[in-house]
Amino acid sequence: MRGLHAKGLMLAGTAAAAALVLAACGSDAASPTAGSEDEDPAAFYEGKTLTMIVPYNPGGGFDSYLRLLVPYLEEQLPDTTIRVENQPGGGGLIGANAVYQAEPDGLTVGLINYPGAVFAEVTGTDGVTFESTEWTQYGRLGALPPLVYTAPDSEYTSFEDILDASDTVKFGLGGVGSDAYYVAVAISNVFDFPHEIIGGYPGSNEADAALLAGEVDVSVNSGGAGVLMVEGSGAHGVVAVSNEPLEQLPDVPVIGDFGDDSQKEQLAPLASIYDLERMVVGPPGVPEDRADFLAEAIFAAASESGYAEEMEAASYPVNALNRADTMELSSTVNESIESLADLLAD
Amino acid sequence: MGQALLDGLLMLLEPMSLVYLTIGMAIGLVFGFLPGLAGLATLALLMPVIIGMEPVQGLAFILGAYGAQSFGGSITSILFNVPGSGEQVVTTFDGYPMARKGQAGRALGVSAASSAFGGMFGVVILLLAIPVALQLITYLRPPEIFALGIVGIMVMGVSSARTKIKGIISGALGLMLSFIGLDPITGIARMTFGHLELNSGLGITAMTMGLFAVTEMLVLYTRGQAIAAQAPAQTSRAKGSRVIDGVWDTVRNWKMVIQGGVIGSICGLVPGMGGTVAMFGAYGYAKARSKDPDSFGKGNPVGVLAPESANNAKEGGSFVPTLAFGIPGSSGMALVIVILLILGYVPGPQMIDNHMDIVFLIAWICALSNVLASVLGLAMAPLFAKLAFLRPQLLAPPLVAVSLIGAFVDTRFMLSVLIAVIAGFAGYVLRALGYSLAGVILGFVLGPIVDQNLGLALQLYGSGFVLRPITAAILSLTVVAVLWGPVRKALRRPKDESGGPGGGAVVAAGEAGGSNR
Numbered sequence: 001m002r003g004l005h006a007k008g009l010m011l012a013g014t015a016a017a018a019a020l021v022l023a024a025c026g027s028d029a030a031s032p033t034a035g036s037e038d039e040d041p042a043a044f045y046e047g048k049t050l051t052m053i054v055p056y057n058p059g060g061g062f063d064s065y066l067r068l069l070v071p072y073l074e075e076q077l078p079d080t081t082i083r084v085e086n087q088p089g090g091g092g093l094i095g096a097n098a099v100y101q102a103e104p105d106g107l108t109v110g111l112i113n114y115p116g117a118v119f120a121e122v123t124g125t126d127g128v129t130f131e132s133t134e135w136t137q138y139g140r141l142g143a144l145p146p147l148v149y150t151a152p153d154s155e156y157t158s159f160e161d162i163l164d165a166s167d168t169v170k171f172g173l174g175g176v177g178s179d180a181y182y183v184a185v186a187i188s189n190v191f192d193f194p195h196e197i198i199g200g201y202p203g204s205n206e207a208d209a210a211l212l213a214g215e216v217d218v219s220v221n222s223g224g225a226g227v228l229m230v231e232g233s234g235a236h237g238v239v240a241v242s243n244e245p246l247e248q249l250p251d252v253p254v255i256g257d258f259g260d261d262s263q264k265e266q267l268a269p270l271a272s273i274y275d276l277e278r279m280v281v282g283p284p285g286v287p288e289d290r291a292d293f294l295a296e297a298i299f300a301a302a303s304e305s306g307y308a309e310e311m312e313a314a315s316y317p318v319n320a321l322n323r324a325d326t327m328e329l330s331s332t333v334n335e336s337i338e339s340l341a342d343l344l345a346d
Numbered sequence: 347m348g349q350a351l352l353d354g355l356l357m358l359l360e361p362m363s364l365v366y367l368t369i370g371m372a373i374g375l376v377f378g379f380l381p382g383l384a385g386l387a388t389l390a391l392l393m394p395v396i397i398g399m400e401p402v403q404g405l406a407f408i409l410g411a412y413g414a415q416s417f418g419g420s421i422t423s424i425l426f427n428v429p430g431s432g433e434q435v436v437t438t439f440d441g442y443p444m445a446r447k448g449q450a451g452r453a454l455g456v457s458a459a460s461s462a463f464g465g466m467f468g469v470v471i472l473l474l475a476i477p478v479a480l481q482l483i484t485y486l487r488p489p490e491i492f493a494l495g496i497v498g499i500m501v502m503g504v505s506s507a508r509t510k511i512k513g514i515i516s517g518a519l520g521l522m523l524s525f526i527g528l529d530p531i532t533g534i535a536r537m538t539f540g541h542l543e544l545n546s547g548l549g550i551t552a553m554t555m556g557l558f559a560v561t562e563m564l565v566l567y568t569r570g571q572a573i574a575a576q577a578p579a580q581t582s583r584a585k586g587s588r589v590i591d592g593v594w595d596t597v598r599n600w601k602m603v604i605q606g607g608v609i610g611s612i613c614g615l616v617p618g619m620g621g622t623v624a625m626f627g628a629y630g631y632a633k634a635r636s637k638d639p640d641s642f643g644k645g646n647p648v649g650v651l652a653p654e655s656a657n658n659a660k661e662g663g664s665f666v667p668t669l670a671f672g673i674p675g676s677s678g679m680a681l682v683i684v685i686l687l688i689l690g691y692v693p694g695p696q697m698i699d700n701h702m703d704i705v706f707l708i709a710w711i712c713a714l715s716n717v718l719a720s721v722l723g724l725a726m727a728p729l730f731a732k733l734a735f736l737r738p739q740l741l742a743p744p745l746v747a748v749s750l751i752g753a754f755v756d757t758r759f760m761l762s763v764l765i766a767v768i769a770g771f772a773g774y775v776l777r778a779l780g781y782s783l784a785g786v787i788l789g790f791v792l793g794p795i796v797d798q799n800l801g802l803a804l805q806l807y808g809s810g811f812v813l814r815p816i817t818a819a820i821l822s823l824t825v826v827a828v829l830w831g832p833v834r835k836a837l838r839r840p841k842d843e844s845g846g847p848g849g850g851a852v853v854a855a856g857e858a859g860g861s862n863r
Contacts, residue, residue, distance in 0.1 A: 059390030059681050067394060086758055090542030097542070126535055127542040170806075176533030200531040200802050205680065208673045209617040213484040215806060228683075232672035232694025310397060315687045 041293035044106070046079040050294075051102075053110035055095020057088045061224065061316055065141050065278055066111050068310050072301035091177060092116055093127050100130035104283045106290035109138060109298075114279040114330075119182045122341040133334045136282040138295040140321035141302050142311075144223020145242030145274040146183045147252070151211045152234035159239040159258060162218065168194045172216030174204035180220040183241055183270070186343045190266050191259060211235070222277070224315040243271050247317060266343060269336035276330055295323035354706030357402045358714065366403040370410030371715055375722065377411065378418015378430050380748060387755060388415045389681040393688070401689040401704075406711055408685055412678065413465065413715030416657060417723050420457040424650070425450055425733055426573070426745050427562035428555070433791075434657070435554040436625040439784055440642060440649030442562070447645050448574045448587055450731035455592020456650045458720035458727065460603050463596065464655030465716030467607035468614065468662020469709045475615060476698060476705075479666045486616045489811040492799035493820035494619075498626060498792045500824055508780030516782040520789025523548060530794065531801035543759045550622070551756035552765040553790055557783045559749035560770025565777070566738040573741075574734040589727045595647040602632055602648055603655045610656030614663025617673055621660050622791045628656035643784065658716060665712070669693055669705055 052070075056062045066084050073082055087095035096117050099110030118132045119125075150156045162169055171184040176199035188195040201207040204221050208229055211219045218238075221229065227248045229235040237252040245254055255267050280298055282291065301307065302320035311318045321329070357363060370392075377388045388411055396404035419430015424441035437457065444453035475482070499517065507513035526537045527547035538544035566573065585591070596603060606628040613624035632652035633642045642649045665682075667673045672694040674680040686693050691701055698705065733741070753766035773783050803811040812818060 057390070058387070059393055059684065063390075064684075068397075088758060090545045094542050126540065127545075176528075176531065196805075198802065198805050199533070200798060200805065202530070202798060205617050205674050208671070209483050209667065210487070212480065212671055212673070213487060215487055228672050228687075228692070228694070232692050232696065234695065313397075313688050313690065314684055 041106075041287075041290045044290060045077055045294070048107055049081040049083055050077070051108045052082065052084050053095050053099050053108065054084060054086045055088060055092040055098075055110065055112060056086065058086050061144075062111050062113070062278065064311065064314055064316055065318075069141070069298075069301055069307060072304045072307050073297060076297035076301050090127060091120070091175075093120060093125070097127070097129045099281060100135070100283050102283045104136070104285035104287075106282065106286045106294055109280050109282045109294070111141065111278055111280055113179065114276045114281075115273045116179050118273060118333075118337060118340065119179065119344060120177075122337060123177075123182075123344050125177065132337065134284040135279075136284060136286040136291050137323060137326050137330060138280040138282060138291065139299050139302070139323050139326050140276055140319065141278045141280060141298075142223075142317060142319045143242075143275050143277040144317070145240050145246065145271075145277070146180060146220050146222045147226030147230070147237050147246065147249070148183070148187070148218060148220050148239045148241070149211075149226055149229055149235040149237045150218050151214065152236070153214075154217060154236060156217060156238070157236045159253065162238065163191055163193050163258065165193050168196050169218060170216040171195065171197045171199075171218050171220070172201060172207040172210045173197065173199045173220060174201045174207040175199060178204075179222055180204065182344050183220050184218075185345075186267065186270050187241075187255075189343055189345070190263050208233075223317075228315060241271055242274050266339070269333060269340050270343065272329070272336075273333050273340070276326065276333060279326065279330075292323065299323070350702040351706050353703040354708075354710050357703065357707050358406060358710045360402070362400075363402050363406045366399075366407040367410040367711065367715060367718075370407035371414040371719055371722070374411030374414030374715075375418040375719065378415035378420075379422055380430075380752065388412055389678055389685070393681065393685060396685065397688055399689075401691070402707065404685070404689050405704075405707060409682075409708065409711045410715045412682075413661070413712055414719040414722075416661075417458065417461055417719045420461065420654060421454065421723065421727075421730055424453045424457060425730060426559070426741070428559040428745055428749055431551065431621075433550070433621040433625050435558055435784075435787055436629050436653040437650060437657075438558055439629065440644070440646050442573075443643065443645035444647065444650070445731075445734045446573055448584075448734070449645065450574065450734045451589045451727055452587050452592040452595070452647065453645075453650055454727035454731060455589035455724065456595050456647045457592070457654050458589075458723040459593045459596035460606070460651035460654040461658045462717045462720035463600075463603045464607045464610060465658035465662065466713050467604060467655070468611050468659035469713045469716075470662070471607075471611040471615075471659065472662040472665050472709050472712075473706075475611070475663070475666045476670050479615060479670045482612070482615050483617070483667065485816060486612075486619070487806075487814075488799040488802035489807060489814050489817040490820070491616075491619060492796060492803050492811075493817045493824075494623070494627070495792050495796035495799060497820060497824055498623075498630065498788065499796065500828065507782035507785055512779075512781050513785050516776070516785030517789040519781075520786040520791075521793045522789075523553070523786075524790045524793025525797065530798040531805070541761070543757070543761045546757075547794070548765050548769075548790075549753070549757050549762050550791065552753040552762040553769055554787060555749040555753045556766035556769025557773040557787060559752075560746060560766060561773030561777060561783065563738070563742040563746050563749075564770060564774045567742045570738060572735050572737055589724055589731075592647065593724070596651050599648055599651055602635070602652050605631065605635075606652035606655035607659035610659030611663035613656070614660035615666050617667055621657060623795065624656040624660045625653040626788060626791060628652040662709075662712060665708060669697055669708070670695065 052066050054063045054066055063086060070082050070084060087098050092113050095110060096112045099108060102108035120128050121132050156162050173181045173184055175181060181199045184197050198216060201210060204225060207219050210216050230237040230249060237249050239255055240246050240252050241255050243254060243256065246252060255271050256264055299320055299322045302318060308318040374388060389408065392408050392411055396408050419434045420437050422428045422430055423434050423437035424445050427438045427442040429435040429438055441453045507516055526544055528545050529536055535545060609628045609631060610624040613619040629649060629652060632648050633639050636648060664679050668679040668682055672683060674683055683693050691697055691704060750763050750766055753762045756762060777783060812821060
């Protein structure tokens with residue numbers, strides 16, 4: 001623990017200066033040598049700096065997943081300097097673009113919101129410079145599927161209530177184009193119930209407040225935040241957009257439990273893509289041996305019980321998946337990317 | 347309830363908790379000096395430190411830092427026109443002119459005392475409001491927030507521009523600049539020219555650092571005289587300029603401190619209103635209520651104490667939804683939720699039922715850190731106040747550097763630095779031509795609030811939203827107040843040729859809105 005404290009203090013002290021220097025240097029600082037194919041990957045990483053990009057602000061969930069991982073990853077890679085860099089903005093697109101365009105030498109990785117990146121790509125969002133099928137994938141750290149929930153005193157206490165609704169069901173969401181927004185669009189596109197999607201709240205907190213005030217009927221939020229609303233405020237969790245029930249809320253049904261066969265088929269890719277939510281990726285074309293080596297180190301670090309405990313305490317469950325399994329999962333998801341585009345059209 | 351109140355206090359009074367509180371506060375004060383590290387960033391950067399700490403000590407440490415940092419920002423706002431965070435720009439409006447008059451000590455005294463009172467007031471609100479929090483959230487929905495934003499726009503003309511029309515142009519410029527970025531309702535990019543960095547707008551921190559800090563340093567540098575050059579050096583020790591005089595100002599204006607505190611707490615209670623509305627609202631209210639509104643912007647202590655009280659009271663208010671529902675009342679509170687989780691507490695109704703002692707502990711920490719930070723600040727104020735007499739050649743370069751770093755740290759885009767530099771030079775020109783930079787920033791802040799809440803109100807309630815009782819009351823009083831000035835002037839004209847001051851209508855509008863908060 002002591003090491004962690006010192007780390008935090010150091011971070012605090014140097015953040016301002018370091019951040020400025022880092023930005024000035026840009027990505028070329030990360031590639032002192034190009035490296036050859038037949039070099040031993042372990043030797044390659046010795047003395048080098050590994051940059052891990054978080055496409056969101058410090059202090060958030062994605063940031064915590066990487067920052068708390070660093071001490072464990074340093075044990076796996078004792079001679080490598082590991083640096084976490086926040087590149088927030090553009091709903092995560094700026095950071096994702098930066099990872100995609102980095103030198104493919106295995107020294108730049110990013111923890112991206114994979115479903116968000118796919119949604120941005122298939123809906124033709126401005127500024128997307130990546131193709132979701134091309135990332136070098138290192139593995140998954142966690143998957144926090146979206147939870148659909150209603151207010152504690154809502155007339156809708158289950159997903160069936162919503163599907164059978166005769167009045168307009170109002171979705172309140174923080175931000176048009178957010179993941180939660182697309183989940184609401186997909187669900188209301190597939191199922192036939194009167195609905196209205198209000199996506200203009202400044203953020204999910206304001207949407208939650210609107211839910212409690214009775215201004216909207218339903219909200220959607222990813223992972224920890226949704227679970228917290230159910231556990232903390234008594235909101236009704238009505239359906240989870242995943243293949244497996246949520247660990248913290250095992251009684252909440254999953255999206256595949258509803259609808260006829262064709263509706264189930266339509267929503268299957270949406271549920272599957274959330275199995276890949278927090279994925280460690282790199283730019284396309286990283287040498288395979290390096291990618292394997294680094295992925296193994298990341299998987300070993302993420303499998304440490306200490307890491308899981310620290311993350312669990314902050315309500316961020318760790319669910320590490322190794323490189324091979326991640327790639328297999330994503331290949332099935334990638335096949336259905338085109339059908340996702342129809343699903344998300346609003 | 348009484349037992350939990352006492353338990354909370356006893357937990358804080360343990361020696362180790364007090365030690366951690368003090369360390370946290372020292373760090374918080376330093377962070378407060380560095381623009382961009384204030385507020386949210388303080389919590390984010392210190393969060394890894396508390397993992398594994400005893401819950402009570404961890405809370406004392408991090409909330410102590412959070413409580414102290416806003417006072418650190420007040421010091422730089424007053425002395426150098428460099429706000430610690432975007433919203434604290436309001437403190438510069440009158441605090442900095444006081445420093446220029448050689449009354450930096452007095453201004454710091456006002457700030458410290460009103461911060462302490464406001465912070466304590468916020469804690470009282472925290473304790474009283476938990477049972478009625480849900481009602482408040484239900485009554486202040488997007489239509490009401492939109493109406494309050496309209497009141498703010500009316501106050502815009504009050505700004506310190508040379509002529510009234512220049513005041514309005516300043517505000518309109520700020521409004522227009524605020525529309526750069528994603529449309530909050532449709533998600534369509536406006537005037538971003540394909541730059542993803544501009545999706546979330548120009549950024550309040552970059553804009554305030556540019557318009558206030560950079561502009562002011564340009565002015566200082568070109569003038570070549572110290573900030574308080576017009577005042578003789580012994581002014582700072584003269585009667586009426588000392589720190590104690592500032593404390594006395596606050597005591598004398600206790601009503602305004604409480605009114606500022608009420609505005610601040612309400613803004614904290616309702617997620618989505620936030621500190622900017624709190625500080626601007628309190629300032630506009632104080633000015634509208636003043637018998638001498640023209641003295642605002644020229645170094646009126648009331649212009650410092652109302653917003654400072656509101657800013658500190660806001661934190662107490664924003665704890666209410668955080669603790670009661672697990673919904674953060676401000677951006678900083680979003681991190682407090684994570685911190686509570688790390689320390690093993692789930693915010694929400696269960697917290698109120700099972701951990702009331704921790705709720706009170708938080709209230710005590712906030713109260714104590716506010717008072718201690720102010721005492722610490724008061725002790726150091728005479729020393730800091732001397733900086734206002736320093737040559738600009740020594741002062742300006744490091745302050746510009748720190749401000750630009752602040753602009754960068756907020757977003758982590760180099761573009762933000764460029765925005766701050768451009769805003770700095772543009773601000774220099776605008777100020778020389780007699781436009782009001784406070785008006786520009788007010789328009790910039792209000793733009794998104796009005797834009798977003800109008801869109802939401804229309805989507806949710808249709809155009810009939812204006813008939814919601816509170817909305818209708820605020821809007822109709824605003825209209826009456828705007829029309830009242832010219833009507834009264836027209837009626838008086840036959841008797842009294844000289845008429846009232848030109849800003850009468852708009853000042854009255856601010857007053858009408860203010861009384862509705």
